Amino acid sequence: MTAPSVTMKRASEDTARAKNMQEALAGYGFISPALAVIVVFIFVPMIFAFIISFTDWTGLKPVNEAQWNNFDNYRKLLFEDHPNRDDFSRALKNTAYYALGVVPTQTALSLLLAVIVNQKFLRFRGFFRTAFYFPSITSAVVIGTIFLWLFNRDGIINRLLIGISGGSYRPVTWLNDLNGVIHNVFKVFGLTLQTAPPWMRQTEIFGQSIWQWLSGPSVSMLAIMILAIWTTSGTLMLIFLAALQDIPTQLYEAASVDGANRWQQFRRVTLPLLRPTTFFVVTIGLIGTFQVFDQIYVISSGAPAGTTVTIAYLVYTTSRGAASQSAATAFMLFVIIMFFTLIQRRLMGSRSW
Amino acid sequence: MNKKFAFLALVLVIALSLAAAAPAVRAQDKIQLRLLGWSGSDAENKALNQVVADFNASQTEIEAKFEPVPDYDTVLQNALVGGDVPDVFYVSVQNFPTFVRDEVLMPYGDKLDNVEDFYPALRDSFSANDMLYCAPKDFSVLALQINTEMFEKAGLKPPTTWDEMKAAAKALATDSVAGFVLNPSLDRFAAFFYAAGGDITNADKTEMAVNSAENMAALEFLNSLYSEGLAKTTADANAGWGGEALGKGLAAMVMEGNWVEGFMKDSYPDVKYQTVELPAGPTGAKGSLAFTVCYGVAKNAKNPEASIKFINYLVGPDGMKTWTDGTGVLPSRMSLAEGFIKQFPEREVYLKSAEFAHGWGFAPGFNQVETKANEQLQLLIAGQATIEDALKEIESVGNTVLAEANK
Numbered sequence: 001m002t003a004p005s006v007t008m009k010r011a012s013e014d015t016a017r018a019k020n021m022q023e024a025l026a027g028y029g030f031i032s033p034a035l036a037v038i039v040v041f042i043f044v045p046m047i048f049a050f051i052i053s054f055t056d057w058t059g060l061k062p063v064n065e066a067q068w069n070n071f072d073n074y075r076k077l078l079f080e081d082h083p084n085r086d087d088f089s090r091a092l093k094n095t096a097y098y099a100l101g102v103v104p105t106q107t108a109l110s111l112l113l114a115v116i117v118n119q120k121f122l123r124f125r126g127f128f129r130t131a132f133y134f135p136s137i138t139s140a141v142v143i144g145t146i147f148l149w150l151f152n153r154d155g156i157i158n159r160l161l162i163g164i165s166g167g168s169y170r171p172v173t174w175l176n177d178l179n180g181v182i183h184n185v186f187k188v189f190g191l192t193l194q195t196a197p198p199w200m201r202q203t204e205i206f207g208q209s210i211w212q213w214l215s216g217p218s219v220s221m222l223a224i225m226i227l228a229i230w231t232t233s234g235t236l237m238l239i240f241l242a243a244l245q246d247i248p249t250q251l252y253e254a255a256s257v258d259g260a261n262r263w264q265q266f267r268r269v270t271l272p273l274l275r276p277t278t279f280f281v282v283t284i285g286l287i288g289t290f291q292v293f294d295q296i297y298v299i300s301s302g303a304p305a306g307t308t309v310t311i312a313y314l315v316y317t318t319s320r321g322a323a324s325q326s327a328a329t330a331f332m333l334f335v336i337i338m339f340f341t342l343i344q345r346r347l348m349g350s351r352s353w
Numbered sequence: 354m355n356k357k358f359a360f361l362a363l364v365l366v367i368a369l370s371l372a373a374a375a376p377a378v379r380a381q382d383k384i385q386l387r388l389l390g391w392s393g394s395d396a397e398n399k400a401l402n403q404v405v406a407d408f409n410a411s412q413t414e415i416e417a418k419f420e421p422v423p424d425y426d427t428v429l430q431n432a433l434v435g436g437d438v439p440d441v442f443y444v445s446v447q448n449f450p451t452f453v454r455d456e457v458l459m460p461y462g463d464k465l466d467n468v469e470d471f472y473p474a475l476r477d478s479f480s481a482n483d484m485l486y487c488a489p490k491d492f493s494v495l496a497l498q499i500n501t502e503m504f505e506k507a508g509l510k511p512p513t514t515w516d517e518m519k520a521a522a523k524a525l526a527t528d529s530v531a532g533f534v535l536n537p538s539l540d541r542f543a544a545f546f547y548a549a550g551g552d553i554t555n556a557d558k559t560e561m562a563v564n565s566a567e568n569m570a571a572l573e574f575l576n577s578l579y580s581e582g583l584a585k586t587t588a589d590a591n592a593g594w595g596g597e598a599l600g601k602g603l604a605a606m607v608m609e610g611n612w613v614e615g616f617m618k619d620s621y622p623d624v625k626y627q628t629v630e631l632p633a634g635p636t637g638a639k640g641s642l643a644f645t646v647c648y649g650v651a652k653n654a655k656n657p658e659a660s661i662k663f664i665n666y667l668v669g670p671d672g673m674k675t676w677t678d679g680t681g682v683l684p685s686r687m688s689l690a691e692g693f694i695k696q697f698p699e700r701e702v703y704l705k706s707a708e709f710a711h712g713w714g715f716a717p718g719f720n721q722v723e724t725k726a727n728e729q730l731q732l733l734i735a736g737q738a739t740i741e742d743a744l745k746e747i748e749s750v751g752n753t754v755l756a757e758a759n760k
Contacts (some may be wrong), residue, residue, distance in 0.1 A: 059430050060455040083721060083750045153591045176588035178735050193737055305731035306724070320426045321451050321718065 049327040059323030066324070073328035081207070088329060089207035090306060091314040092336075097217040098310060099289040101225045102232075107281055110233040111274075114240035115266075129241075136234035143231055144298030151175050151223045174223045178304040180215025181222055218307035224295050232288065236281050243277035244270070279348045283341055290337050311336075383416040384659045388648075389429060389439035392421035393680075396615055400679025407675060408666045415659045417441075433457060433651065440660045441667075444487060444649035446478050446714035447723075452649065453481045454717040454758070459652045460484040464661050466669060470686045478712045479647045487647035488668040489685040491677060493610040494643045494703045494710050495544055497632065498595075501625040503530070503605045511629040515548075515574050518606070518632045522583035525605035531585035533578060534595055534604035537730035539723050539747075540642060540713060541608060544631055545571040547640030547711050554751070558715050559759050561751035563726075564744040570635065572733065572740045579734040586734075600624050610644065611703045615681045628702050641710040645685070683707070716758040722751045 053073055057066035076082040116122065117129050135143065150156050151174035158171045186192070193201070193211065200211045217225060247270065255265045271278075293312040296302065302309040302317065309317070311333045319326040388405065392398060398421055405419050417440075422428045425443070432438055444452055452458050462468060462485025468476070475489040497518075499511055503525050512518035522532025535541055543553055551567030554560065578584035585604075592598035595607035600621030607613075608631065617624065633639050648664045650657060666672045670689065677684045677693060683703055684693050694701045715722070726747045732738035738746075 058451070058455050060433055060452065060457050062434070083725060083753055086750075087721075153588065173586075173588050176586060178731060178737065183737075303731075305728040305735070305737075317724075320430055321448075321720065 049330060052324050053327035053331055055324050057324045058321055059319060059326075060321065069324075073325050074332075076325070077328055077332060084325060086207040087306075087309070087314060087318075088311075088332070090212075091309050091311045093208060093213060093215070094217065094221060094307060095290055095292070095310045095312075098221060098225060098228075098292060099286060101217060101222075102228050102289050103282060103285040106229045106233050106236060106285055107278065109229060110236035110281065111240050111278075113233060113237040114244055115270075117237070118241060118244045132237055133234040135231045138231075140231070140294040141298050143227065144295050147223065147227045148175065148299060172219060175220050175300060176304050177219035178307045180218055180307075182214055182216030184219075185216075186214075215307075218304070220300055220304055221308050224299055224308060227295055227299070228289070228292065232285070236285070239281055240274065240277060243274050247273050275348065279344070282348070283344060286340050286344070287337055290333065290340070383412070383414050384656050386415060386417040386440040386656065386659055386663055388417055388419045388663075389425075389432065389442040390419065390421055391425035391443060392423060394612075394615070396619070397680050400676050403679060404667060404672045404675045408663060408672065411666070415663065417663050438651045438653065438655070440650070440654060440656055441664060442649050442651075443490070444479075444647050446645050446647075446712065447720060449479060449486070449647070449714055450481070450719065450758070451717040453486065456652055457649070458486050459650045459654060459657060460486045461650055461657070461661050461664075462486060462488075464665075466665050467686075470688050471668075472685060472687060472707070474643070474707075474710075474712055475645055475685050478645055478714055487649045488664050490646045490648055490668065491673070491680075491682040491685050492643050492645040492707070493612060493682055494706045495541070495608055495610050495641045496628050496630060496702055496706050497606060497608055498599055498613060498626050498628050499606050500599065500602065500604070501627045503602075504627075511627065512606075512632045513630075514632050515634060519574070519578065519583065522578060522606065523581075526583050530602065531590045531598070531604045532583040533606045533608075534585055534587060534590045534592065534598040535608050536586050536595075537575075537579075537727065537734050539726040539730065540644075542571070542575060542730055543711070544608070544640050544642050545575060545634070547642075547709075548631065548634030548638055549574075549640075550634065550636055550638055554715055554755065559755055561748045561755065563751060564748040568744060569740055572744070576733060576740065580736070596620075599626055611681055611683060611700055614697075614700060628699060630702060630706050639706075639709040641706045642713060643707055643710040644713050716755055718754050718758055719751075722747065722754050725750045 052063070052066065054068060054070060055066040056069045056072070057063060076084040077088050078085065113132050117125055117132065119125075122128070152158070153171055153173045155174075157174065161169045162171065183192075196211050200214075201209055203210050205213065251269050251273075252265055255269050260268060291312050292310050293316065296308055296310055296313045297316070300308040302313055311329065315326050315330045315333065318329060388401075390401070393401075398419075401419050405417050409416050420439070426448070429439075429442055432442075444458070460482075462476075462480070465485070465488055468485065471489055472492075475492060476485055479485060479487050479489060497512070499521075504511065504521070507521075507524050509521050509524060510517075512521050518533070526532035539553075546553065546563075546568045549567040549571040551565050551571060552562045555562050575584070587594055587598060590598050590603045592601060592603050595604070595609045596613040596616045598604040599607045599609075599613070600617060602624065614628070617626065630639065631641050648667060650660050650664070654660055667676070668685065670686065673684050673686060673689060674692070676682070677689070678696065681697060681700060683700070684690065690704055694704065729738055729743040729746050733740060733743045
């Protein structure tokens, strides 16, 4: 009695396994084109870059002639008083100020825009949604060129400011002003390079003096930050908008029955429910800002005085003639982005992610 | 099943025979040469294409083609590593030491016709390990361009000393016109270093010599021009570069090389200006800078003989004459100087300045020092660095790079 049932069971197990196997094969079959592309164009170059970051390869001679130089590239980048470290720490500073200015602003702005175009009473909603999204679908190069004209010394921004201020405003050469924004604030209080206390000027931490660390983004960088906020807010607005429309109206009805006003509804219902979306927006914002390259390339090429050299741009410039150095810098960028993403995951909670 | 197999076999046979036939057709063709370079002005591209066309017309077995590309350094680097090496390519004097260190170039100087005819300084620029690596394509020298109308109106003569230059800038600067337009960068300011008796490195380029009293005096002079509002950067003068500032009447004086001449003729033919030697320094010494480019051939070139034949035409008397006639850059052959001056009398001043001009190009990886120096000079004129600190920083970065280059 027992024997047939065992064999039957085994037989059904076998068919189940075969079926599983078949399904798995089909699954792998379906992902294989995408997988091949990712392996060839992402993983292989990544591993290759990681390997050459431990060599002295300059990018000119054949790769097989490169010599191992152990941690030389990383040592010059991080631990030694070397020009490479000065460049890296300055790029790190520039990028950090850039991210610090851009990420919170674009997140808040895109949320605001999303809330506005989500209002049912708003007329021409379609028009506004298109208008806000428009900068995001335009090429970064085109927008960069337009901004070059806007922020020109004789450009519209300066003319507008002269008009508003009634002539008391002295035109700023936006794209060639290396003065740090925070330094400019210091200047109002009489603190300049000449009057700064020696400990500020002479204490060097990781390749930059305290005075240099406190510079803030340069005026030129500020112009690029404005551009970045303007272009990305549209895309992020779209993400927020989708999330807002997912929030059930019953929740708002229940809240208003409980006596919550509109602000309380926003604060207590909308924001908590948007939490995963906000996490997503801040994360891609951080990654995007730490990788910023094309706007820099088009608008400033790192000038003036290297105040707009970001880490990604430094990777690009060093890749000519010092490819292994460039690869090491790229890996530091990877580590930095990883670090911030993990920290953020901790801070914002990861229940749904 | 059999049908299917037969069909596949047929396809395979056709594909193979096509593949086999393709090189056979090619072999009857001429040797194809690629000349990779950066894209210059329209006039430059036209002139070089003319030289290449003339060469092709004289050849039965070789056909050359000029390929100008944007972002040249990146394209060339990828081509060199990727194995798609161009037969002939531009090598700037800045990149030359790096290319020699990485053994990119084939030294073909001994196969050049009439080598002695090239200016010795240019031959030196492209020599290493006692060999001439590549043929100098042409060269350019810095001089001072002044707006004649403004100078005449103010009753001023072209400046010959720093004091006269500053006085002229003071007399001519207005709200809309800068006395002198120049961007702070090492490959301009160094002309003033040399005029002051200073230098950038020591003679054998093993150590920096930038932090000197002479250079300090030069920077004090230049910095005073900016801080007193007599000199402006191109961005502050609202021009793209010095030539544009001169053409638009935004500057009384600019400091550019001979490339500005063709530009002025094409874009601002009505602006009256004059080119003079750069003013002499406090001790009466003169200084200027010369920049040059050579035609490189890769060490693992596929057609070295055809390439060198092509280069011998490019830098030969006929080819170079067509090239310099069309562009106004200076011929790198001494024997062509006389005819050149006859044709472009206004450019004699550049050739004369070449006598006291210093070549550019220092050591592998020196572009990092140039970048750092430019930043320091920009900080200096913005009041964010002192002269002492700027020179000290350039010296220190330079010494690190030179030590690594000579290791």
